[in-house]
Amino acid sequence: MMCFLARFPWTARLLVLGWFATTLTGAVADDPGHDAVTEVEEEEISDFDRNHWAFQPIVRPALPAVKQIDWPQTAIDRFILARLEKESLDPAPMADRATLIRRLCWDLTGLPPTVDQVQRFVSDPRPGAYARLVDSLLASPEYGKHWGQFWLDLARYADTDGFEHDKIREQAWRYRDWVIDAINRDLPYDTFLRWQLAGDLDSSGGEDATTATAFCLSGPDMPDINSMDQRRHVLLNEITSTVGSVILGLQFGCAQCHDHKYDAISQADFYxxxxxxxxxxxxxxxxxxxxxASYDDSPRTHLMIRGDWRRKGSALNPAFPRIVNEPDATPSSDASPRGELADWITDRSNPLTARVFVNRIWQQHFGTGLVATPSDFGVMGDSPTHPQLLDYLSDELMRSDWSIKRLQRMIVMSGVYRVSGSRPTEGPERGFWDRSLAADPDNRWLSRFPRRRLDAEAIRDGLLAVSGSLNHEMGGPGVRPTLPAEMIKTLKSGQWKVTPSVDDHHRRSIYIFARRNLRYPFFATFDRPTADQPCARRNQSTTAIQSLTLLNSELMVKSSERLASAVSAGDADVNSQIDSLYLRLYSRSPGAAEVKAATAFLAGGASLRDLCRAMLNSNEFLYVD
Known part of the structure; x- marks a missing residue:
């Protein structure tokens, strides 16, 4: 039931669940009113359940033997190449430097490289130029602003409660800023998780650690609901489902009302x-x-019969999920429950935590994870395409003191990350490409780099960056830029109070005020999630509205005007202006045919602003090869 309901917002889920509870079970049972822990009926975890790949211990595998011994750049490549050779495939040629710097800047900072960055990297003859570029981007404050959004998607972050009144959470932005700061300073992932689960119990973390616990409460809430018991039930269930899917990669939410239909997760496990x-x-x-926070007078946990908040079943004590846990490992009765949960989740013997996170990072770089179902490592999820690589990287993450930056550095330094993603126009390399495409159309074995469209925030930030109008200021409450006039007419008074400072309107997209019931229109058009539930992988639609927005929106028109002004101010020569545009937008110089086409476009009566707008609308700007 909850698997079906997961596609709907929480408002609809509450209504449907209430109807099912009363229709299928009849009258609401009386509260049992006992606090004793009683036995619950649930199937035992079988050897078959425990033998599922995701629950096996993480064991560092040996590096596989390969024939092309000169190709691997890191240990990652040995695993990728071994599979390619098994499939009788070769890796694509290495991408050129202009392609690499563009790919790397978008991936690590969410911004295009500047002309100066491109020229310095492309012309740097010294060994280690690529490694130095990687290190500089990982050290940039823009890195946290970009990668912070990836985590906020999972944390279902917004600045408002949602539901009918969508009340503003005045301090929500402090959690957003904490995430950005934690990622920028490479807070170890185990600490990053521990603080979000139990930071208020960790005196070493101070106020920051307490702020981090907003992760658990970042989902939608209904403060004005009549029954605080119902609100509490829904809120706690939402926290439990989120921890299960985001951190452990298991669909615990499916067990709110009944035992999971496929995975060895009982309803009692959920509660x-x-x-x-x-x-x-x-x-x-x-x-x-x-x-x-921790309170001594909180109500006792009960299994809720059929998930109905009014029907208490057996009382239950905190316990780790049986399918992931050794039978004799149980929380102690004299310690803080959440503190012990945080310790158990981040213990190196836990087979899920590192695997799930490594897979999420891999997905962000390659478009698809080694496991294609990033929040479902259960029996209905996909098996890993490269299971040994997944375990190698998971072990490497833990050996490297859970450093996210070291993990990412290893990935982007690899040969598989640096291969070409564009089909050659001619020559023997084109034949390779066609063979690879025929043998592996979905690119499961990663013989070539997967082309990916920029997400909503990157498109907006990129437009501001190339036009010289991006405000790099960090931190503070969410910013509310102006909205289209036709939208303003439909809003309630005060629903979107525009930020007075126009300069603030040009800040990075992660700082745009996130209202659940009113997504910033540009983001909604380009598939930003609603924040009603964790988003492990964004949808990527292609619609006419997107094309019209890119062509005619105020953001695009003004960006084109500023870009044209910046280019014309530097040089009045048309050929120089065209060359400057190609460097700014595509990180390369134009070919002779491209110069001829752009010159003819301008000679036909179009303005430089029109040329800027046309080039900003091109696939080469909107996609990363």
Whole structure:
């Protein structure tokens, strides 16, 4: 049932669940009113369940033997090349430097390279030029602004509660800023998780650690609902589902009402996991919740019959999920439950935590994870295409003190990351490409680099960056730029108070005010998620509205005007202007045919602004090869 409901917003889920609870079970049962832990009926975890690949211990594999011994750049390449050779495929040729710097800058900072960056890298004859570029981008403050959004998608972050009134959470932005800062300073991933689950219990982390617990409460909430018991039930269930899918890669939410149909997760497992958070929330009518705390007078956790908040079943104590846990490993009764959960999740013997995160990082770089179902490592999810590589990187992450930057450096330094993603126009390399495309159309074995469209935030930030109008200021409450006039007419008074400073309107997209019931139109057009639930992988649609937005929106028109002004101010010569545009937008110089076409376009009566707008609308700007 919950698997089906997961596609709907929480408002619809509450209504459907309430109808099912009363229709299928009849009258609501009385509260059992007991606090004793009673036995629940649930199937035992079988050897077949435990033998699923995701629950096996992470063991560092030996590097596989390969024939092309000169091709691998890192250990990653040995695993990729071994599979390619098994499939009788060769890796694509290495991409040129202009392609590499563009790919790397978009991937690590979410911004295009500057002309100066391109020229310095392309002309740098010294050994290690690529490694130095990687290190400089990982050290840039723009890195955290870009990669922070990836985590905020998972954290279902927004600046408002959602539902009918969509009340503003005045301090929500502090969690967003904490995420950006934590990623920029390479906070170890185990600490990054531990603080988000139990930072208020860690005195070494100070106020930042407490702020991090907003992860658990970043989802939608209904502070004005009549029943605080119902609100508490929905909120705790949402936290439990999020922790299960985001951190452990298992669809725990499917077990809110009944045992999971496919995975070895019982309904009792769900509520035992929920019990870790039961003492962490205190609700008040019409008040949003922000961070976790520990309270001694919280109600006891019960299994809720058919997921109905009014039907308490057996009382349950906090316990780790049985399918992932050794039978004799249980939380102690005299310690903080959430603290122990955080320790158990980040323990190196846990087979899921590192695997799930490594897979998410790989997905961000290659478009698809080694496991194509990033939040479902269960039996209905996909198996890894390169299981040994997944375990090698998971082990490497933990050996490297859970450093996210070291993991990413290893990935982008690899040969598989540096291969070409464009089909050659002629020659023997074109034959290779065609053979690879025929043998591996989905690019599962990564013989070539996958082309990917920029996401909504990167497109907007890129337009501002190339036109010289991007504001790099960091931190603070969300910014509200102007909205289209036709949209403003439909809004309630005060629903979108425009930020007075126009300069703030040009800040990076991660700082745009995130209202659940009113996504910033440009982001909504380009598939930004609604923040109603964790988003592990964004949809990528292709619509007429996107084309019209890119062609006619105020953002595009003004960016084109500023870009034209910047290019014409530098040099009045048409050929120089065209060359400058190609360097700014595509990180390369134009070919003779491209110069001829652009010159003819301008000679036919079009303005330089029109040429800028046409080039900004091209696939070469909107896609990364």
């Amino acid at each position: 035992r996991l929920r019990a870790f958070f039961d003492s962490s929330i205190r609700l008040r009518q019409n008040q949003s919740v922000s961070v976790l």
